[in-house]
Amino acid sequence: MTPPASGDRRPASSTAIAVGAKIRQRREQRGMSSAELARRAGLSKATLSQLEGGRGNPTIETLDALAIALRIPLTDLLARDTDPGPVLVAGTDLADGEVGRELLRRISGGNSLEIWRLRMPPGTHLEGVPHATGTIEHLLVSSGHLTAGPTDAPTDLGPGDLLAFAGDAPHTYRTGPEAADVTVVIASPIIG
Template structure:
């Protein structure tokens, strides 16, 4: 999806989630820590969301990131061209979401993740588990005080609800696959609680 289409998908999903939860723009700004003006731009499809913005909205609504970024479709064959994907960028990380998978009891989000040298990406935590496979470079990921160092071909899985970091272990960029995993009952109960608020 091109950037303009991705912005329109985010705008539609943001409006729908805010309406379902019965939240004013001011209340969503308070819960997410995002300025009302920025939220207004995102809802109109004219904003330029960062990784932090999308994860803040994910935490505010207590839904997977893919709930904000994807349209629901169920084709038998899915072909996603990386060149057409919108990139969410941050201090050290570029993410491109390939797909959301709703399985019987689990929701997965599949991302291409690139980590740039010279900076550290900090996450305060969010629901689910993170699975990371490094395809090139050396990655430091996990608890801020004792991150795991992964070489190409290495894999790690850790609870995402605690603070964690991403950075390169040397001066070379890192290419990796990120798979976010959420229990679907958590997603359903979270959506129900948003609607009942």
């Protein structure tokens, strides 16, 4: 039993500290007061103060409200920009006929960088939604064959091939009778 209840908060996890710092950073970039951000996000000033101080443990609803109020993607609040040490993302097993589409890695700051692994069974057809202007998308084929690229000029690709194209136009990925395992690297200019 903790004594009746004090205003104390938990010791603060490293994640909480990082997220809190990020919130404050973005808020100050926007030139907002903490009172104003709290109002826009529909939170109490108390909660925001706790979070920015790195004390506390927000829920995703809270973070989502903050991200919307700050007009940034939710993931930006959680993106660990500089990793202290090595990060290992284990390979995953995939059921037969399933499409694997995994974000393996994300870096923001300067340009943002995302590394995806895309695994397509035979006869798959995916439509890529255009990204922000200036985005460049890279496909690197680990195994198999596919036809991919801008919808108006797709290219046949085989193992070891690399295709780079503007990600702000419509584009497609399509496998024939053979499955394909593709690494996708997406480099986007940062959004102000």
